[in-house]
Amino acid sequence: MITLLASAQPWPLRTDRNLAAIWNGLFRSTLHLVNRILTLGKMLGTFLNAGAIIGGGISGLVLTRQISPVTEARLKIFIGTVVSYVGVTTTWGAINGRFGQVMKQIFIAMLSLVIGNLIGRILGLQAKLNRAGTLARNKMAAAGSVDGTRLAEGFVTCTLLFCIGPMAILGALQDGLNGNIRILAVKSIMDGLTTLAFVKTFGWGVMLSAFPLFAYQGGITMAARNIEPFLHNQALLDSVNATGGLLILCIALVIFQIQKVPLANYLPSLAVAPFLTWLWR
DSSP, rough: HHHHHHHTTHHHHHHHHHHHHHHHHHHHHHHHHHHHHHHHHHHHHHHHHHHHHHHHHHHHHHHOOOOOOHHHHHHHHHHHHHHHHHHHHHHHOOOSHHHHHHHHHHHHHHHHHHHHHHHHHHHHHHHHHHHHHHHHHHHHHHOOOOHHHHHHHHHHHHHHHHSSSHHHHHHHHHHHHOOHHHHHHHHHHHHHHHHHHHHHOOOOGGGHHHHHHHHHHHHHHHHHHHHHEEEEEEOOOHHHHHHHHHHHHHHHHTTTTSSOOOOGGGTTTHHOOOOOOHHHO
């Protein structure tokens, strides 16, 4: 009996050590989960955009009435007005200082657009975007009657439409650089309405496009957050915002059908602007 008791004494100690290890592992896992949630919370604009796609798809499946042409026209005016406001305020907020410095910042933003457009034309960004848009339209036109095929086509089509546009890149950058989600908020409305219409053609598969959109825009946002301290320390962030605001104004021109602007070709200007600002000190 004494021998058995003696041999049994270390067992509770081992149990305590095991429990301590388990609790330690749970504590570390909880901290890691909280950290991941806080990190994802920095992508509020992308969360909103993905949620709008899913919400629009559910609404399209539930509702039977189509949006009337009058309502579409009003929504178009509303979205175009909001985009114009966002563009003006973004550029205006990025320009500061004395008159000479203001003129210098405006000149850098305009020159960045010119050089960026040249780079974009050389790379054929707008042409590639147009081909992707044509592919999406063809897939929509060729939507078959087989449910499995329609679901896959809806997923691919909406993923292309929601991810390849300039607003996805601009909005994700703005969200990452200064926490401004206004562009992605407007894009969320547009994508939600598009999903509402497409879900009647392709079925619930269009809602799955929210997942690649979340990964794509979220990746851009997190990358922008990582370079934001460098841009801020070097006083380069204002040049990105000023140029981005002008690009947003170009989006308004397209929405109002005032002028066809090859927006994708101008995207390199967002990298050219801080470079010119750094050179011209």
